[in-house]
Amino acid sequence: MPGFDPREPETYWGLFRREARLTAKRRGTPIAVGDPVRSTDGLRLDWRIDSAGRETRYTLLRWEDIVRDRFPRPNGRRIVETIALWWRLWRTGYLRAYKREARRFYRVIVGIHLIYAGLVTFSLLVASALMLGAGDMIPKPLVILAIPVVAYAILSGLMVVTRGKPFFVAHLVDDTAFTHAYAKGEAPEMEARLDAFAAEIRAAEGRAGEIVLIGHSSSSFFGFEALDRVLAADPDFGRRGTPVSFVTIGSVIAWITLDENAVATRAALARVAASDAIGWLDIRTKWDWLSIYRRDPLSASGLPSPKHHRPVEFHVRMPDLVEADRLSRRRFNLFQMHFQLLMSSDSPDTFDYISFVAGPEPVHALIESWRSVKAQPMGQEMEVDGW
Known part of the structure; x- marks a missing residue:
């Protein structure tokens, strides 16, 4: 789920395909990205990824039309x-x-x-x-x-x-303006879209080895809103053999939950956080000027964490992702830094979004393996086998 972005969904496919080519070259792993296909209902843009014998169906849940009505x-x-x-x-x-x-x-x-x-x-x-x-x-x-x-x-x-x-x-x-309008319940078109997203997510259960919902930027909170709707309709979602994971990147959750009007959003956050059927990974970097990274989203929202490392935090150092000369040119480009965690990394030995999505290790297994690893202080990356 992308953030507040009016661009055509194929923009994200083009970004992913370009970055996949870079990751394949840097890591010596063939990655094939299929052509994008729009769903007839206009809710999705789907493409297939083949890498090292593993097939991943990548779905972009669309709401750029809602953005265009507001921007x-x-x-x-x-x-x-x-x-x-x-x-x-x-x-x-x-x-x-x-x-x-x-x-x-x-x-x-x-x-x-x-x-x-x-x-x-x-x-x-x-x-x-x-x-x-x-x-x-x-x-x-x-x-x-x-x-x-x-x-x-x-x-x-x-x-x-x-x-x-x-x-x-x-x-x-x-x-x-849109974020705070939604907090007040003044964005009914987004409420209806989240209901539709919830139906799409729920329908995916049983059709794959795992379900991973990735929320970038504003969809860090729209993501758990959609999952909350799934759980309300189906309390056993995620308990029937298909692992479900929620991944937030460039999280801005506290941006909305600190609003006194965001009562429903805070309640949804608390319910999803308490669900042991859904793994939750929060990937962050302090170099992203358009995210909230100092504390975990629950603490920042004034909510207690239901269990240790909920969510599991993964701190990424931007100098490990981007070479120094390019980083010096980009560091004050707000949106470049905000999108960097969705791109290929220069180093083959650190976090790489393409490998994270299409690599051989299931995301739910990565979250479980990282759960027991205590996050390093801000400014240091987690020392995890493989990254």
Whole structure:
């Protein structure tokens, strides 16, 4: 399950195929990635992976259409809703808790919103200078009325010309709004999509050697929401011989669960965390500016962990994945760092997403073998056989 991303699902297939070629070359293991096939109901993009005699069916659960309906928003709506949202988050104490649990991610989100506020202010100043500079050519009442209209046009032009780069301002501002709208129950289209995802996941039981649900970014919380729906419909899911694992990468779970309105989401998180039928692995790196990595998602959300190493944590050092020269160029590219854990690693001796997904070792077995390994302090990678 991908994050808040409006791109066509084939983008992820193209990324996976490209990175699979790199992993195959670096590790000396043939990996064949089949062509993508869209399901007739529009919920999935499926492709097959063949590696070392093992076949993996990779399914991308789609919600890019929902993202497109929420991003980009018209600037007028964005301004009004953003002011209302930040007033609520400040008034309820959310910002203090969020800063405590996700200091770096907090700085990114606050910084992005300040950049957007700066663009709005700049547009107003330029519009005021233009209109007031017209002198007596335009009546003063019309000048006053024209300033916000001209400012809106300037702001819209800036957003179109820059497309939000280099910091993807509109993307992250709208992503923030969508996350908190969902926390308040104001995203019914996503509720319906998660119900559909739950049916897809449940139907996979018994058709493969294992089921692995991978939630990246915003789908770190949409993933457990879908699994909670599966368990509500079928309490024995995962207990009939098909191992089920949940893997979170670039987790932002506390981003939503710290919102006082996210009562249902926190309850779903607690139920999935308590289910011993579903393994849970949280893969993280402190180099990912768009994730929350300081504490495990349960502790960060103010929930007790039901058992030791739930979830199992795997800390990855980015310098082990990317060579120093390329890392120095990428380190402040927010989305590059956010996607790095979904890509091939430069070193054949460390974590590699492609090998993780398509390698010979089942994911549920990896989670079990890592459960007894105590995570090293932040900044060090787990010392696990094979990685």
